Structures are given as structure tokens and as C-alpha cells.
Amino acid sequence: MIPNAINTILGIWLVYAILLDPDSIESPWRVTVSAIIIFVMELWARRTDYSPWQSRTNMVLAVFLLLIALLKFFSYTYLLVNYWGVFWIGILVAVLALWAEIYHPKSPAK
Numbered sequence: 001m002i003p004n005a006i007n008t009i010l011g012i013w014l015v016y017a018i019l020l021d022p023d024s025i026e027s028p029w030r031v032t033v034s035a036i037i038i039f040v041m042e043l044w045a046r047r048t049d050y051s052p053w054q055s056r057t058n059m060v061l062a063v064f065l066l067l068i069a070l071l072k073f074f075s076y077t078y079l080l081v082n083y084w085g086v087f088w089i090g091i092l093v094a095v096l097a098l099w100a101e102i103y104h105p106k107s108p109a110k
Contacts, residue, residue, distance in 0.1 A: 001101065007045070015090035025086065031069035038093055051100070061093055064085065065085070068089075
């Protein structure tokens, strides 16, 4: 429960940062730390999630976010790749983590 909530908040922060405060995410270190936190939280969340596909998808998104951060370290990324990459990864991580958090189907009554 806690890791999905953390990833939901982190995904919302990524979207906020890239849209409304791009200077706060200009450092590739913040993007790198965000990617690592998303990956570690999803490893933790896999144990308690009803369906593991959201965790797997968020782990892949964390790897893509790490790739964007590595490209930023070496100044190989374009502004549009950075903007849209962080934007969509933030949205997808937040939605999938929230989905995994609230989706717990009821077991059939015996």
C-alpha cells in the first residue's frame, strides 16, 4: 500500500515539476533519484499487489526515466524528449500506481 502511494505522489510531482516548475527538475540527479525510487517502490509493491502488471510497467517506465536522466547527464537529450518523456512517465506512473493501490477485487463469499 505505501509504495504505490509514494509512486502516485512521485508521479504527480514529476508532472508538476515539468509543467509548472521546470527549473526544479533541470538537474539530472533529481530525475535519476526519482527513477530509482520508482523502481525500488515497485519492487516492494509487487509483493502485495493483486495483479503484478502495474508494477512491471512502472519498473519499465523507471528504466526509461533513468535513460532520460543519463542522456541529460551527457547533454544528449533534446528539450522535447526531456519534456514529453518526463511528462508521460509521470502521468503513467501516477495512474498505474493509484490503480494498483485501489484495485482489490472482492473475493467470492463462501
